[in-house]
Structure formats: structure tokens, C-alpha cells
Amino acid sequence: MMDAYTEAVVIRLGIAILLALGYWITAATGKFSFGHAAFMSIGAYTASILTVKFDWSLETSMLVSGLTAAVAGAFIGWIALRLTILYLAIITFAFAEIVKILLDSWDYAGGASGLFGMRGTTPQLLAICIGVVIVYLFFLTRSRKGLSYEAIREDEQAARACGLGVTRISVEAFAVSAAITGVAGALSAHETLIITPAQFGAPQSLLIILFVVLGGVQYFWGAIVGAVVLTMLPIWFDFLEEYYQITYGLLFVALMILRPQGIVGSGTERRFTMRALARLSPKRGKADGDG
Amino acid sequence: MADLQLRALDITKHFQGVAALAEVTLEVERGSIHGVVGPNGAGKTTLLNVMSGFLPPSRGVVELDGRDVTRLAPQKRVPLGLTRTFQNLRLFGGLTVRENVLLGQHSRARTGFLSLWPLRTAAEKELDRAAEHALEAFGLTEYRRRRAATLPYGLQKQLEIARAVSAKPRLLLMDEPAAGMTAKERLDLVPRIRALRDEGLTVVIVEHDMEVIGAVCDVVTVLNFGRKLVEGAPKVALASAEVRTAYLGT
Amino acid sequence: MLKSGRHTLAPEQPAAALVSGTPTLQVRDLRAGYGRITGIDGISLTVSAGELVALLGANGAGKSTFLRAVSGMIKPWSGSVHLRGDDVTGQRSDRLVRAGMAHVPEGRRVLPTLTVEENLRLGAFARRGDGDVDADLDGVIARFEPLRERRNQKAGTLSGGEQQMLAIGRALMARPTILLLDEPSLGLSPRLVGEVFALIRDLASEGLTILLVEQNVKQGLGCADRGYLLSTGSVVMTGSAKELLADPAVVGSYLGARGRDA
């Protein structure tokens, strides 16, 4: 058994990983949402209402959360994904704000003062969720569907010419992404034990983006790296807590200038890594030279 | 009656009030190689974009095998047997050569919501073999793992055709396939296009290069200022007085 | 492809250059490219005052890359560019315009939402405050008569030929000492191609120094004093236009069937 503190850290870490993996799916198609916290809050409120007011089990409520978030994601995706990246940014941005306003004035769910009465979650449940998502991503990235995500990220017109239903594929990716984010929201609500609309504001959305952008979009495990780094940093350096906004802000700025492709992966220059690896390990270098 | 595979009827396309195409009709016979030529700005590429679904026409109807496809999105025309290439290459530069070909097969593969189960069906194995064949046929096998963007220009052009053919189309629209090619590459292009036709493909070529058009086409349509000028066998059409005027001035 | 690597037909410096002293444009051993892909691999070239020099080669030979590296659109990897004796290697395009180099890129690139007049005036941006801009504007419009009635029309609505005229006229507004023209005939009908080359000849006969990049060897050499032939990023042959046109290797490799027909 873990002590309570370790357990809390592990759960927080797990939720961050789940959020990052969920976001990675839409980022893989090149579509960046700026309001994923909205799907988190939809998931959190759905699950909490079901467990607190209807006494459902967390497992079932969690699945319903995922489904609700997926529906919301499909709807927003359908509006926004036919348009350009800037529009997608604006619409998702605004969507998160609408959800916040609606929750703020929804008295049944506690309004601005929030909802409480949840009974907690376990690291095991979280581990199962992450496991399922990782297995899904493992197969996804090796399938034609995963390939079509990359194709859309590269060139939408060419993808259309190849017969790819770009909107359908991106909406599907967006909905799956929202579902996973919704489940993460449900679990996080049962970890914090009280949820308020304010928790799911723009800073939360930005944090989720930062996980993936820091990690890199190229491989899904990059997102895990980003989530782990950004969750552990404030725990290791607790002085960051006070300056977290400035830190995150500066992190965004520095990252975009120095490594917009993230820690993991090499962006467009895939071969560059091979060269870097070749330089690091003499064996590989030789093999490269021969070939 | 001629067996028409593609009909573009009275196509008109306005861009901000300026007509790029005015009531142009193009009838493509099954199994033919149909050339579309004309001076720059004549509306050739616009016509090709309308036929492939990348631009909706302001007026007019596009029929594929007798079916009205005017409002159908480009990706929905692919399963009906229509694919295209682009004037300026549109490859997935960051993906490998083989992945580009696999994407060309998209409309033939299962891609539904749950289609990522790793067990591969016989049909999918067949597709993989088809991809290898396509690579082989276009001389790309040795580059299959290279990123498409790193290929030399000529091979990129080949890859684009290989990708388009991988959808097993019955009709291929080619937008200036000879653009940017050396004289030698242009000469190689002619038998290659003929071979596509001999495999049962109908080909529509938009092209600047009269030599390629003259050598390969069964029928040529000449456009000028968005209107159809002449149509007919290349020798006759290209030699007509109207065409000489359009190209050379008085 | 040519059999031998380098095939110099004439001395590097023609008589004209020796007379006028410092060449207008001198490029030495320029290398440049995109990403990791080499576009041009050590090109040296000289254009003397009043000369019309043609840079020829098939697509992908590196002609446009060369012009882009010379005019500051991309940073050269190594080598040097001297404009009237001053080292201008790797300088930004707007500085080079002020130093007297005007580059009309491939595809004309008029600014579509600006009017014809605004396009022309922007061509003289570096000369703001110099009172002759209005006079030059009238001069350019007099030269390209069809632009007169379109003066207040958005440039994006012009035809291809008109856009090419506007692009050249706009470059002249900077009062360049050297004009770089990248495939001015691209995408124009043969009739318009004839007009554009007549214009280039006129400009040259008025004494403007021109570096012309062309894919069409016959047209390009037809109006040039000297030519450089490029293949896969290097100069494979150079000489006077007459000599190059008469060389069977040139005719064989570059003109192909087309050249014999024409």
C-alpha cells in the first residue's frame, strides 16, 4: 500500500497522463483545441452528479462522462473542424467559456460555489484507464487510421484527393479525444472531491496543451513525458506554485522559440534524429555509413 | 452513341464576378486520353478542379458514369473511380514513399470507427501486395522507406501518379504532368500515360506542352478565356485557325 | 546531360566587362539550398554593366535557388555576392533593393489587394521622399500602356500578361542598376511570351543590366549577350550567346526535339 501522499501524487500524475494522451489524439491530426478543459468539466460534472445525486458507481458514471464529452466534442468538432486552424482555436476557446458560464448559473450543480460529496478514486482504476488508452493508441498508430491522421496533419487537400473524408476523420479523432478528456475529468473530480466551474478555465486548457506541446506531437509517448514533467515540476520545486502562471507563460514562450516540436520527436526533420543518434552511438554511426 | 464516362455540362465558374469558365462542356469517352489545352488563364485547371470536386461550379452539372456528382466532395468521388494529380506536387512530404501509396488506397481499405484491430484480413494483405506492385511499377521500390520530400523531383512526380493509381480509379485527371520535367522525362511520360490507358484507365490531361498532348491524346479540347474554342483530334484541333490566333496572335 | 563537366567556350570575362572595370554583379562559388537539400553547389557568375546575361537550365537545375540566394530571399551557405564591388552576401532583400538590385520572381507575384498604382508606388518604397517617383510612375505607365486604364484597379484582377508587365514595371520603379528576371515567360501564351521578350530586349538596349533566368534555352539566348548553362546546381557551360547556340552539345541536351521543331 502507498501512503496517502504518494497515492495523491500518483493519481494526479495519472490524470495528467490521461489528459495528455486524450489531447494527443486530436493534435495528431494537426487540430489544436484551446478549450479542452470544457470536456474535462463536462466529464467531471456528469460523473459527479451521477455518483453524488444518483448513487451510481464511479466506473459506470465515468463511462457515461466519456460518452457525454464525446457527443459535445463531436458537435464542436463538426462546427469548427471544417474551418481553418485559427477558427478552431477561437471556437474551442469560446466553447470552454460558454460551458463555464452555463455551469456557473446551474444551481442544481451548485453554481459557482461548486459540487461536492464525491467519494474518491483509486490508482488502480486510473491505471486501467491509462492502460486501455495506451493499447488503443498502440494499435491506432500502427493502423491505416493512424496513417490518415498523419496525412491530414500534412496536407488536407492531398488527403481529400486520396479519398480521405477529412472532416469525418478529424471529428472522430476530436470526439475520441474529448471522451478520454471527459473520463480524465470524471476521475479528477473524484480526486479533488469538490469541483467548481472556475477550476476548468483557460489555465487548465493551456496546461493540457502544454503537456502535449512540451512532449511533442510526433509520438504519443511524448505526451506522457510532457505530462510527467509538468506534473512533477511543481511538486519537486514547490516555490513554483506561487509563480506558476509566470513559469508556464515563460515556458510556452521559450518552448515555441527553442523547440516548437517538443522534447520528444524532431518535427519535420525526422532524419535529423537518426543523425543525432548516429553521432551518439558509434555502432549506429558505422551502420549508417555503410548503408 | 459514344460511351461517355465523364460529362461536364455547361460549366460556368465565377471568381469574384470574373468568369474563369463560361458554359464549357467536356465529354470524355471511356478508354480515351482526353487533352485540355489553352493559354494560361484559359480555365484549364479550374475545369479540372470542378471535375474533381475541389471547386463547386457556379452553374452546370458534372456527371460520372451518368450519375450527377456536381455537389459531391472530392473524397467521395474517389470511391466512384475518379482520382487526380496536382500541378504543384501535393505529396505527404513527411511520410514515407510507401505510406503515400498506402494512403492512395484509402478508399479501398476498411477505415471505419473500429478499424484498428491488428488482425489483418485477406483483403488487407491483398492491398499490401498491391502497394508493393505499385511501388515496383513506378520504380520506387528502393525508396519505399524514404520520406517523400527527400526524393528528387522526377521521382516525386512518379510517386504522385503511383498514389493516384493506387485508388484503382477508372478515370485519372492529370494536372500538367509534364510541368517542370526535362525534355527526356517528357518523352518518357508519353508511353507511361499510354500504358495507363491500356490498363483500362480513362485519362484527362491538362497540359501546356503541345508535344506531349499531340503525342498522347485521342481528343483535344482547346480553351481560351474560359470558353471552348475547338475540339477534335489533336492534329486537326491544334492546327485550326482559331487556335493559332489564340496562341500566336494575329 | 553533358559528357564533360566544364566546357568553357569563351574567356570568363568578355571585352565589355574589361572596359567598364568592376562588374555590376559578381557571384563567387555560391552554395545554397533548402533544409538539407543542396540547390546550388558552387556557382560563379559575372554580369557587367549594360550586359544581358541569361542563366539557363531545366527545371530543378537550381536557377531560381540561385536568384533567391543572390537577392537575399534565402541565406547562402557559402560563397560571396558583390554588387558593384560591395560585398552584399546574405543581406536582406530590402537592403539589396536599396543597393540597386531588383528581382522579379517567378510567377509575377503582384500584390493582389493593392491597386496597380499602389503596386508601382511600393516598387519605389526605398526611394520615398525622392521627388521623381511621380515622374517615374508616369514613365512606367507610358511604357506599359494597358496598365493606364487599370491604374486604380486591384492588381489581382489583371490578366497574366498584364500582371507580368506590372511586375516588371514595379521593379523598374526602384531604378535598379541590375534587374533579375526569373522566368518572365512562365505560364504565358506564346504571343505574350513574344511581347515579354521584346520588352526585355528594349530594356537591355536602353542600357539596363539584366540577369535573365530562363528554362527555354532558345528564347533566353535569343536576346542575351552571354549565357550560363546550369545543370543540377552547377554551371556546366558558359560563353557568348552565339557560341552557345551554335554548340551541338547545347542543342542536343537542352533543346531536344522542341528546339529542332521551332
Add this chain to the structure above:
Amino acid sequence: MLIQQLVNGLLLGTTFALIALSFNLVVGALDRLNFALGETAMVSAICGALFMSQLDITFVLAFLAALAIGAVVAGITFLLSFRFVSAEYHTAPILSSLGVGLVITSLVTRVVGSDQRRVPSVLEGVRIEIGPLRIVGDQLIILSVAALMTVLLYGFLNRTPWGTAIRGVSDDPDMAGLLGVPVQRVILLTFVISGTLAGASGLLTGLSFHTVSPFTGFETTLTALMVIVLGGLGNITGGVVAALMIGVIETLTVAYLSATYRDLIVFLLVGITLVARPQGLFTRNTGVVGRV
């Protein structure tokens, strides 16, 4: 009563128009959004308010200072979030300007505290009455300053060489460079002008509510985004018209429905517009949207 609300709405709309112009200028120059402009407006407003209340500086000077601060902040944002960020990554400048926004907000709360600041009235005692309509001094200032700045901007863009250069860079930056236009300097100029407009909008909005808070940056950005989407991304005139519309709609909602529904109704309106006409209500600035 309705007339009075309409006029109030138009007045609110003029401040929106300034911030929308500010966003649209950057969209035109770079096809990118500067998500820190809301915070830029906030900094200018807070500083202007402090100058007026603490240092007893007249409105005119405080306003000019707000413009200057907006310009400087936007210039810095350009250097941090755009100048050195690779153009290959479309979302990169969105993220880094959001980052700059976060930093601005935290810096302001750290330096001057998170209290709301009062903006004293200007031209007290001045009041125009036309029938039932009443316009007070503050509103007069807002209206005339916003109108003046809009007219000046139009004149600048259409009648001066630098204005033409801004539009040229917005069409095709590489080509503009080949014509001798110093592109990076022109883009910096665009950011500076856009910051000036944001600063003006910030202080004028503060003047209309008589209060400014360091947490309004995000809200301002959101409103501006709604306006420019409604008006067509990058369409300068469309943005101005949409701003006036949204100003009126917000005011009427608050007056006749409830303040809670204010944002909701605007969001819904924009959502419906997008579904029906993705390019916005007005014909877009061709080229820009296609390239974004």
C-alpha cells in the same frame, strides 16, 4: 429608453471596434492571432487609471501614456512570440502569445496588486440632451476618440507609403521584401499600431465602466475574437461593423434580459453565423482566410 440603450450599445461597440481593429491588423500582417492583445489592453487601462487617480495626471496625458504602453507591450509581444518563432508551426505563436498574456497578468497583479482600479470621470458636467437621449462627457470622449482613431487608421493604411507597405506585407511578405520594403520593421510597426489601438480600447472601456481590473485581459480577447469572427477574420471594415453590432446586442441583453446571458447570446450568435457562413457576415479579405 430603447434609443438610449441603442446609443449606449453603439458606444460600447466603438471600444470593441478598436480592439477588433487591433486583432485584425495582426491577422492581416502575419495570418496569426496575437492572444496577448487583451492583456495589452488591460495593462494600458490599469496604468492609465493609476496615472489619473494616483498621480493626478489629466486624461489626455494618461490616454497618451496608455497608447504608448500598449505600443511597447505589443512590440515586446512581437519579439517574444512571433519574431523568433518558426513559421512552420501554425499553433506556435498562438501558444506563445497566450504565454505572454499569462505573464502580463501575473506581473500586473504582482506589481500593482489584484484590486480593481477606479477610472475618474472626464468632462464632468458636460451633458448633451436630445429629446430623451442623454450623452455624458465620458461617452462623448469615448465616441470621438474611437471615431478619430478609426479614421486615422484608415487614412494611414490607404494614404501613406508605410500604410501601403503594411497592406503589401499582408498580401505577400516575400514579394514586399523584394520591392525594398523592410518586412520585419513593417510587421513590428503593425504590432505597435495594433498595441496602440488595444491600449486606447482598454482605457476607453475603463472610462465607460469607471473601473478596470487586472483580470479582464482574457475576457477582452474573447470578445475581440467573437467580433472578428463575426466580421470575417482579417476583414478590417467587417470587424468594425460587427463590433458595433455586438456592442448593441450586449447592451440590449443586459438591459432587457439579464447580465448572465450577455456572453452566452453573443457566443450563440457567433456559433450560428459560423455554421451558416464560415467566412463571417461580411465578405472576407480574400486571400487571408485561405492562407491561414
